[in-house]
Amino acid sequence: MELQTYLNNMMDPAGLPFYPLVFQVLLVLTFALHITMINLVLGSTFVAIWEVGKKTTYSLRLAKALGRVITVGLSIAIVLGVAPLLFVQVIYDPYWYTATTMSAFWAMLFLLVVTVAFYAAYGFYLGNRQADTDTVSVRWAWISLLMLLVAGLFIHMLTMEQLEPQMWKKWLIGQHGVVSVAGGEFHGISLGRLLHFFIGSLAVTGVFMMLYHWYFRDRADYDPGYLEYVSKTGVKLAFWSLFPAIGAGFWWLGTVPDGFHFASNPFFLAGAIMGVCTTAYIGTASEKPAEKAIFSALALFVTIFIMCCAREGLRMDYTGAHGYSIFNYRVNPDWPSTILFFATFLAGLYVLCFPAIAAFKAGKAPKGQVVSLDPSLGKTAVGVMVAWFAVVAALGLFVSLKNGVLF
Amino acid sequence: MYPFWEVPFFTSGIVIALIATFHILPCHLATGAFWFLVYVERKAVQEGRRELMEFVKRYSMLILIFCFVIGSLSGVGIWYAATVASPRGISGLIHNYVWGWATEWVFFVIEIASIYVYYYTLGKIDDKSHLMLGWLYAWAAWISMIIITGILAFMLSSGKWIETGGFFDGFFNQTYWPQLLTRTAFMFGIAGVYAIIVASRLKNRAVGHELIRTASIWGIAGMIGGALFGLWYLFSMPEHAKELGLQGGLPYLKHMLWAAGVCYAVVLAWFFLCGLVRPKLAGPVSAIFILFILFLGIGAGEGFREGVRRPYIIDQYMYSNQIIAHDLPAKGVVSEIEKYQEAGFWNSLYFRPENCDLETKSGRMQAGRLIALYQCGNCHALDRFGKMRPLPTLLQNIAPESPEDIADFMDALGDYPFMPPFAGDDKDKAAIAEYLFSIIRR
Numbered sequence: 001m002e003l004q005t006y007l008n009n010m011m012d013p014a015g016l017p018f019y020p021l022v023f024q025v026l027l028v029l030t031f032a033l034h035i036t037m038i039n040l041v042l043g044s045t046f047v048a049i050w051e052v053g054k055k056t057t058y059s060l061r062l063a064k065a066l067g068r069v070i071t072v073g074l075s076i077a078i079v080l081g082v083a084p085l086l087f088v089q090v091i092y093d094p095y096w097y098t099a100t101t102m103s104a105f106w107a108m109l110f111l112l113v114v115t116v117a118f119y120a121a122y123g124f125y126l127g128n129r130q131a132d133t134d135t136v137s138v139r140w141a142w143i144s145l146l147m148l149l150v151a152g153l154f155i156h157m158l159t160m161e162q163l164e165p166q167m168w169k170k171w172l173i174g175q176h177g178v179v180s181v182a183g184g185e186f187h188g189i190s191l192g193r194l195l196h197f198f199i200g201s202l203a204v205t206g207v208f209m210m211l212y213h214w215y216f217r218d219r220a221d222y223d224p225g226y227l228e229y230v231s232k233t234g235v236k237l238a239f240w241s242l243f244p245a246i247g248a249g250f251w252w253l254g255t256v257p258d259g260f261h262f263a264s265n266p267f268f269l270a271g272a273i274m275g276v277c278t279t280a281y282i283g284t285a286s287e288k289p290a291e292k293a294i295f296s297a298l299a300l301f302v303t304i305f306i307m308c309c310a311r312e313g314l315r316m317d318y319t320g321a322h323g324y325s326i327f328n329y330r331v332n333p334d335w336p337s338t339i340l341f342f343a344t345f346l347a348g349l350y351v352l353c354f355p356a357i358a359a360f361k362a363g364k365a366p367k368g369q370v371v372s373l374d375p376s377l378g379k380t381a382v383g384v385m386v387a388w389f390a391v392v393a394a395l396g397l398f399v400s401l402k403n404g405v406l407f
Numbered sequence: 408m409y410p411f412w413e414v415p416f417f418t419s420g421i422v423i424a425l426i427a428t429f430h431i432l433p434c435h436l437a438t439g440a441f442w443f444l445v446y447v448e449r450k451a452v453q454e455g456r457r458e459l460m461e462f463v464k465r466y467s468m469l470i471l472i473f474c475f476v477i478g479s480l481s482g483v484g485i486w487y488a489a490t491v492a493s494p495r496g497i498s499g500l501i502h503n504y505v506w507g508w509a510t511e512w513v514f515f516v517i518e519i520a521s522i523y524v525y526y527y528t529l530g531k532i533d534d535k536s537h538l539m540l541g542w543l544y545a546w547a548a549w550i551s552m553i554i555i556t557g558i559l560a561f562m563l564s565s566g567k568w569i570e571t572g573g574f575f576d577g578f579f580n581q582t583y584w585p586q587l588l589t590r591t592a593f594m595f596g597i598a599g600v601y602a603i604i605v606a607s608r609l610k611n612r613a614v615g616h617e618l619i620r621t622a623s624i625w626g627i628a629g630m631i632g633g634a635l636f637g638l639w640y641l642f643s644m645p646e647h648a649k650e651l652g653l654q655g656g657l658p659y660l661k662h663m664l665w666a667a668g669v670c671y672a673v674v675l676a677w678f679f680l681c682g683l684v685r686p687k688l689a690g691p692v693s694a695i696f697i698l699f700i701l702f703l704g705i706g707a708g709e710g711f712r713e714g715v716r717r718p719y720i721i722d723q724y725m726y727s728n729q730i731i732a733h734d735l736p737a738k739g740v741v742s743e744i745e746k747y748q749e750a751g752f753w754n755s756l757y758f759r760p761e762n763c764d765l766e767t768k769s770g771r772m773q774a775g776r777l778i779a780l781y782q783c784g785n786c787h788a789l790d791r792f793g794k795m796r797p798l799p800t801l802l803q804n805i806a807p808e809s810p811e812d813i814a815d816f817m818d819a820l821g822d823y824p825f826m827p828p829f830a831g832d833d834k835d836k837a838a839i840a841e842y843l844f845s846i847i848r849r
Contacts, residue, residue, distance in 0.1 A: 079479060344510045377536070381539065403579070
């Protein structure tokens with residue numbers, strides 16, 4: 001059987017419930033959010049360990065603050081990761097499922113590794129929460145960092161395997177002509193690509209540290225010297241890590257097949273230019289990092305987002321080389337469920353404003369002060385949830401009665 | 408077919424079952440606990456009883472660390488495990504219910520945002536707003552259950568969907584409502600157990616005992632409701648499932664139901680004894696014991712639910728071995744049984760060695776093993792000392808005298824109410840028969 005036939009045969013026979021482009025856009029968007037969060041967690045773990053090594057009052061305080069960032073960030077990153085995991089299976093199922101089953105053992109181990117990383121992060125955070133400033137233990141942070149790197153390596157491998165479908169058979173069947181069912185394949189590491197991401201994590205954390213100063217600058221109970229220290233360290237970190245990150249990016253570019261002409265891909269070009277501009281802008285922020293924090297963060301996120309688009313373009317090149325296109329997917333539009341999702345999505349964005357505002361305001365108030373929020377804020381957020389429930393329950397009862405399944 | 412992943416002795420099904428059982432405890436706690444929490448917090452605010460806030464703080468910490476770490480990871484874990492065990496099964500679900508999962512994901516995001524903000528703003532924002540954060544989490548978490556239950560129920564009873572292909576026709580099916588209500592009731596039971604554990608560790612003993620009593624009332628109510636709705640659920644199951652599960656079609660399912668029932672009774676008794684009557688008895692030791700019992704009971708209950716679905720992974724649509732069972736004209740899908748019987752299963756595989764010759768014995772043995780893995784391996788271990796319905800032992804009971812006997816047995820496979828028909832041509836059959844004959848325990 002030809003590879004192309006296999007790929008096309010494995011597209012799910014049920015087709016897609018909506019147009020592929022919509023899933024693709026959602027895939028890229030949610031992936032960008034997920035990867036930014038992962039970057040922040042990875043970078044923060046690294047910086048926390050580094051700062052503990054400096055052993056100054058400020059650096060230890062920063063390390064502890066990052067402990068909380070790591071735990072909260074990791075759980076958010078995991079939740080955000082569910083969405084791209086879902087959407088990739090919708091439009092690239094032949095690739096995703098082949099790679100995951102071939103490497104099933106590693107896919108399962110990945111979960112264990114993330115679990116350990118998570119608890120180790122909690123160990124670091126809770127273990128140092130109450131301790132005196134001059135005794136911060138980094139044992140757990142090291143474990144967490146190591147596990148995060150390993151988890152990143154595994155997921156990287158699963159992604160890379162998908163890009164070389166012409167190799168699948170060779171990997172799986174091997175020289176003796178026996179098909180492996182052990183799920184132990186491990187192929188396709190691209191060091192440039194991996195480093196581009198690992199080093200990029202430091203830049204994300206650096207910009208986060210600039211935001212940290214910006215956010216807490218009005219709090220009377222925060223030592224301005226400390227905040228200054230955090231943002232200045234952050235801006236330096238961001239600036240100097242962007243150079244090697246870009247360098248690793250070019251290394252990666254060098255490994256992309258020439259036939260794709262990826263260097264002239266508009267998304268790639270835009271991303272590269274944006275990356276250089278962001279670096280230059282952050283370079284100008286070294287004097288007053290807090291003031292330029294918001295704009296730096298925006299610029300960096302836009303860069304990441306465009307790069308995620310470029311990454312998707314690259315995937316289309318790789319998959320297109322074997323005659324696969326998500327736009328050949330049969331579509332059986334299912335409007336009711338599509339509307340359900342988009343309506344929920346919009347409602348969800350609205351609802352999220354409430355916890356976001358609550359957190360933002362509470363964090364800005366000095367210790368001991370109780371912040372009062374507009375009571376209608378919470379009430380409408382909860383109201384939206386109740387309304388969602390009422391609508392869906394009514395719909396459910398209607399469908400159930402219509403189909404006669406209730407009694 | 409995608410590559411196959413063989414888990415020696417146990418089959419990949421056991422991996423899913425284990426992770427799934429680990430998932431149920433924290434996830435039902437995550438959905439149920441905040442209703443109790445908000446109830447206590449409201450009491451604290453309205454009656455000015457600040458001492459209750461100690462409980463609120465500790466309980467939410469437990470939910471955060473335990474539910475969010477284990478809950479979200481094991482949730483993703485089930486997904487990964489299902490992917491590597493049955494990629495086409497999960498693909499089939501996702502391609503019909505992607506918007507369902509995407510919608511659920513929106514609520515996950517709300518959950519995680521509201522629980523962290525809830526925990527970290529305790530005592531930092533006004534009482535009313537804080538309470539609203541609690542409500543927000545409680546609703547978001549319960550709604551995520553409302554959604555996932557639809558997809559779970561769909562797998563057992565796909566309802567009108569098989570005719571229309573409509574999202575909601577499959578979602579709101581005959582087992583949906585009873586299952587949702589059963590889970591909703593039991594989540595209060597699970598929340599009650601955890602609340603008692605936390606309350607028993609409070610320094611203020613009087614408050615602790617008061618909360619233990621309240622939590623056990625919630626728990627008992629949840630357990631009783633769960634049992635009633637659970638009975639409704641059993642009645643609502645499709646005939647086929649009732650035959651397998653309740654009328655002895657597959658005897659082990661009845662045993663599982665019994666086991667779940669015994670665990671249920673123990674938990675209920677514990678609520679009465681260590682909750683209502685003698686709150687002093689509710690210490691860490693008895694709590695760990697009861698958690699263990701809960702774990703067993705849930706494992707048995709969910710195992711039953713999964714078991715009665717046989718031979719399907721998606722009711723009426725796809726068999727447990729990932730082969731599409733029936734046409735779904737609404738989506739242009741055709742059954743694959745005939746396809747494989749005509750074109751041959753082995754011939755249709757992409758991942759097979761080109762030089763494997765079915766005319767030779769070694770070729771047939773190799774092909775036979777792979778065909779057996781694909782067609783039987785999701786439900787049977789092939790190893791001699793396999794733990795999960797090992798074929799070497801099961802075949803021994805049938806006592807075939809030659810590979811031809813097994814080939815004949817293959818023709819009758821679909822007559823068992825819990826096994827899919829064999830999907831392959833005569834060459835496939837000869838290969839699998841020869842292989843299976845060689846592994847029989849003698």
